[in-house]
Amino acid sequence: MNMITFFIVGLLVHVVFFISIFDIYFTSPLVHGMSPQHVPLPSPAQRLVLFVADGLRADSMFKPDNATIRTPYLRSIIEEGGSWGVSHTRVPTESRPGHVALIAGFYEDVSAVAKGWKENPVEFDSVFNESRYTWCWGSPDILPMFAKGASGDHVYTHTYPAAMEDFASKDASKLDTWVFDQVKDLLRSAKENQTLMSQLHKDQIVFFLHLLGIDTNGHAHRPMSKFFPSPTREYQENIGLVDSGVSEIVSMLEEFFGNDGRTAYVFTADHGMTNWGSHGASHPSETLTPLVAWGAGVQRAQRITAFQNYYDDDYSRDWGLETYRRIDVNQADIAPLMSSLIGVPIPLNSVGVLPLEYLNNSQHFKAESMYANAIQILEQFKASSSFAFFDPFELLRPLTDSKMDKFVSHARSLIRIGHFDEAIHQCEALIDQAMEGLSYYHTYDRFFLGCSVVLGFTGWASYVVLVILKTHASLRKPPASRDVMTGRHLGRVFVCVGLLVFLFLFLQTSSFTYYIYCLLPVPVWYSVLKEFGIIVDLIRSVPSLPLSKCFGYFVLVTFGIELLVVSFFYRAMLTLGLIALAMWPVVSGLYRKTKFRSVSWVLSCLCLAVFPLLPVVGREPNTNYVLCAGAVMLFTSFFYILSHRHSGLLARDRWLFIGQMLQMALCTYVLSSTHSSLQLKQGLPLFNQFISWTTLVSSFFVPLLSSTRLFHRLLSILMSLTCVYLLLSTGYEALFPPVLSWLMFVWIHMEQEAVDTCRISNRNELPRIDFTENIDLSRIRQLSLDDIRRSYFFVYFIIIAFFGTGNIASINSFDPASVYCFLTVFNPFIMGGLLMWKVLIPFIIVMCTFESVQVSTRLSSRSLFLIVLVISDLMALHFFFLVKDYGSWLDIGTSISHYVIVMSMTIFLMLLSVMTHFLTSKKLQFGQKVKVHFK
Structure with missing residues (x-):
């Protein structure tokens, strides 16, 4: 196999391994075919107003600033007219997944990253889609996706030009002012438009105000100042502007609808923001957002004693709200709350659980709403389990078809005879078990696919090692006749194995990509076992090898790979590795040859070792x-x-x-x-x-x-x-x-x-x-054990380049x-x-x-790169075993991202090696033909 063919095959193999992680861990949680669940009782609210203050932290809103309340209107709601709490978001704390959780009730799968958080990777249901009419105002990055996902033509979006989202703007709060003005214009124009007036006075209406000014000011000016732990003026003033704007809009709406008491209001945020003006990760300042609800159907403020406060912690101790009942929710729980308030079905893919503490209604209404919530989640469970070829969940878990029917009928009968509290408890238990089943079926193929990927990984790494030994280590190839006989028998065996795998996948009705992941190890291992003679030749040559040096390099590389793996979790380990690398001239004896270069090596290693100890986040410019x-x-x-003025510098x-x-x-x-x-x-x-x-x-x-x-x-x-x-x-x-x-x-x-x-x-x-010099092939040497060290140095420096400052x-x-x-x-x-x-x-x-090292040491670029490929693949395989499917979302996401990073690095190095060879060897000469020389 020549270099180009090997490069293409290797690239394709790694692309397959890379993509496999998305089918294993990043699959969409959405299923289809469910029926909407209606509550058979009148809703408490006729219309809902949703305010989302993009990028607003919970503490920035609730915590007074030197005894000054930044949000006096919303504070009065908390103390007198509504319920409040903290909404807990999930990573990634970005605008699109935050809004999807709020309005659709499920947590966005990571595949949406490829769409830039703007387009729908799959269609999903939402509160807006279930409403009769929805009017939206705000950012062009958020609103269109809910209109696109809605059936019919009942979601009206009004967005400002994208150019208004300018981080260098003198006043980013104009984004919020624009939204408030547009709502006022709608109410004014309705007085002259009877069709619009009629639409606005129907039930199941939603108004959505997306307020981006706080987020933009936070990015541009940072929520916290450099010298004092308090909000910056721009951030603080924007919060105050939003509060006054909300107050004005509520007043206008109440007046427009004649104070009929049929409007419910929800104020929250999609995500928070760090002190240094960013978001996306899991810091509490990013994941804890405010939630305030008031109006029709919402429980009014409840005074409690300090002993009844379940949230007495350092984070909220300075808020001054310890005597008002705090009701925390998961972000996805807000979608069922809004659906319940205006009497529309909960979005079909929602995994939120209705927070009953926010509702001010009869126990009968709460029981019916919770029952609809339970059936809605149970419908997803049934749709998820319909594809399973082998289903141990029914054998191991207490949620078979008969038990589901028993659960549902028992809950329905409890509601019918008026035992509402017991019915609510029954529905909550059903939701817990259905959610457990959803998680199981979402990860149904994970173990099987994981085994296939590991088998392919080990086979590919083994094949690369054999290629190195065969072409760059002077090992003689076994007789051709033995190759032919071995290949003939192996071919039959592996054809049979491939057919069995294909049959299993066909019975499983697996997707097309599953065939690639599971069948790829077959030709890879065939190629490995076909070179069995190389392994035999290596074993025979063991007595002639410098075993102590071989063992030393084996220990060095093994320890070095573990050091690199740990450095993904603790960047300071890179400092430790650089200090160890600084000792290389002393250990190898090179310092005797060139003391000046050795001192320079030590000093440069120690200087570079400082960077991994410096912070990567929270820096002030x-x-x-x-x-x-x-x-x-x-x-x-x-x-x-x-x-160089006298030494050849033209x-x-x-x-x-x-x-x-x-x-x-x-x-x-x-x-x-x-x-x-x-x-x-x-x-x-x-x-x-x-x-x-x-x-x-x-x-x-x-x-x-x-x-x-x-x-x-x-x-x-x-x-x-x-x-x-x-x-x-x-x-x-x-x-x-x-x-x-x-x-x-x-x-x-x-x-x-x-x-x-x-x-x-x-x-x-x-x-x-x-x-550009053409290296004489007779002068290109074979690989030596020292080349393993060179390759490891290269991988180590690549990781340093990756994690050095970020x-x-x-x-x-x-x-x-x-x-x-x-x-x-x-x-x-x-x-x-x-x-x-x-x-x-x-x-x-x-x-x-x-x-440059390859050129100066007279090595084939292919030989060193093959060693690098093996080291990188061993790291990737290590991270594959470290991937978690349990614990917090952050732990799971971090473990997956490490695997993706190493796999991306392997693919990327293949492409970058071509680019850098082009960058170093090509010379641009105007008026002449360009010649590129490749080794």
Whole structure:
């Protein structure tokens, strides 16, 4: 198998393994075919008004600010007219999944990420869809998905232009003012439009006000100030504006409907926000949101004593609400509450449980509502269990068909004879068991698919090892006749195995992707066992191997892989690893050959070891670090030009480097100028934006203008990438690329010293090595045990590049302010792409260094990369075993994200190796044909 074929096959195999995790853990929880459940009693409210203050934290609303109440109107509701509590959200704490939980009653599956939280991966039911009419006002990122998911044409959405969502806006609260004004316009126009007036006075009506100003101000100005633990002025004033706006809208609605007492109000938030202005993870400031309900059908405020307060904790102790009954709910419970208030069926896919404590109605109404809630969830359970080929749940769990019928009939009879409290208790027990069944069927295929993926993983890793031994370790291939006989017998056996697997999947009526996951191990293991002679040859050669050195490397790599795995949970472990790496010249004896390089290696390792100890979240912008990083790069570039002015540095390269130095100085100024302008609320200067985008675009081709000499090209690549990185930096992370590059340059020199100088050119030749030179195949050496260390160093540096200044597994590790040099108007795809490019820049630096090590040590790029592939796959397999399907949602999500990250890294390194080879070996010469040389 040639290199291109192997690359394509390996890429496809890893893509399959990567996608499999979505079928195992990220499948949609939604099922279809259920019937809506109606409550046979009149509803307490004719209409519902839902206020969602996007990004509002519970403590920001409830906690007084120096004895000043930020939300006097809502506070009066809590103390006099309604019920309140904390709504507990789930990760990811983003706007789309938060609104889906509020309005549809279920927790969004992660597949919605691929749609940018805007479109519906699958259609779902919602309170809006079940209503007679719904009017919505707010963000174009949220409202359209509920209109699209609704049947008929009864959900009317009114959105402002996306350009209004500008983080650099002087007054983001205008987003909320716009919504309030639109509601007022609707009420005024209804007085002149009889059709509209008639619609507004019907029952089962919903008004939805999406208020995004708090979220936008939180991102732009941060909820908490830098020096005092209190809300920033912009955030605080926006909360007050929302409170006064809610008060005014309630007053107008009551007047419009003649104070008929038939309007229910719910005020809540989709998610909170951290002190540093981000959200997406599981910090209490993100997952705890306020909930206030009042009006028709809602229980009025209840005074309690301190002994009756179940929520006496440090978090809520300063709120001053300990004598008012607090009723906490899960975010999905709000959808059944709203449905019950206006008498519409609970959304079909809702997993929320009706919080009866919020209802002010008869026990009969509560029992009927809870019964409808139980049947609605039970319908989902029945739909989920209908596909199971083998169903041990009915054997092991107390929810068979007969027991379900008994549950339902018993609850119905209890309601009929007036035993409402007992009926409610019966329905709650039924909901608990149905939810347990839903969870079981949602994970029905998990074990089976997991075994298939593990089998495929181990087979692929074994095959790669055999390829390394066969093509790069001088092991002789067994006789061809034996290969033919072995392949013939194995082929029959594996064809039979494949047919059995296919038959099982067919009887299971499995989806198309299941066939791929389960049948892939068959050809993979066939390829492994077909090379059985290689294994025999390896065993025979064991006596001639340096066993002590082999055992040492085995222990080193095993320990090293475990260290990398632990570092995903504790970044400080990377510091420990770098300290250990700093001792390499001493342990290997290299310090005797080159003391200066060894000292430089130790110092660069220790400097880089500082970064994993620094915080990744909660940073305040500090452009001084960025200025310092720019100065360091300018000094380094100037020193390089000065030291190479008489050693082969062409005039064209010299002027190119000078131009890149001027560009770096300009980028440093643009970063400082942009942040100063935004702090003064003067917006993003157009000149700064132009320079930023120009720098980003030019960074892709400017290095191609430089010489392909090893250090000339590396310096040009580094300067272009660092310019972009500086524009995307807000603090100390700007220093990371210079320090990482220092270590990478030293690594290149150290690796050449570590190679046998009798077989490789001496170190004085290193500056003259050209990336485009055609390496004589006779001079490419076979793999040695030291190449395992080189490959492990590369993987370790890749992880350092990944976790050095941030953690992509945590959404809120990255500050939106990082992209303000490029744009300030909210655009998730462009902002996400820029942040992703910021993450990739350290990767590219390490990849280019690895390419240099391969060239300087006269190794085939394929051989080293195969070892890297094995190490990465072993890490991925380790994380696959660490995936959890129990515990908190955060624990489950974190364990899955680690597997996805390592798998993505493996696929990504395959693609990035091609990109970096192109970036280092291609030279752009105007007026001439471009030639690219590949090893």
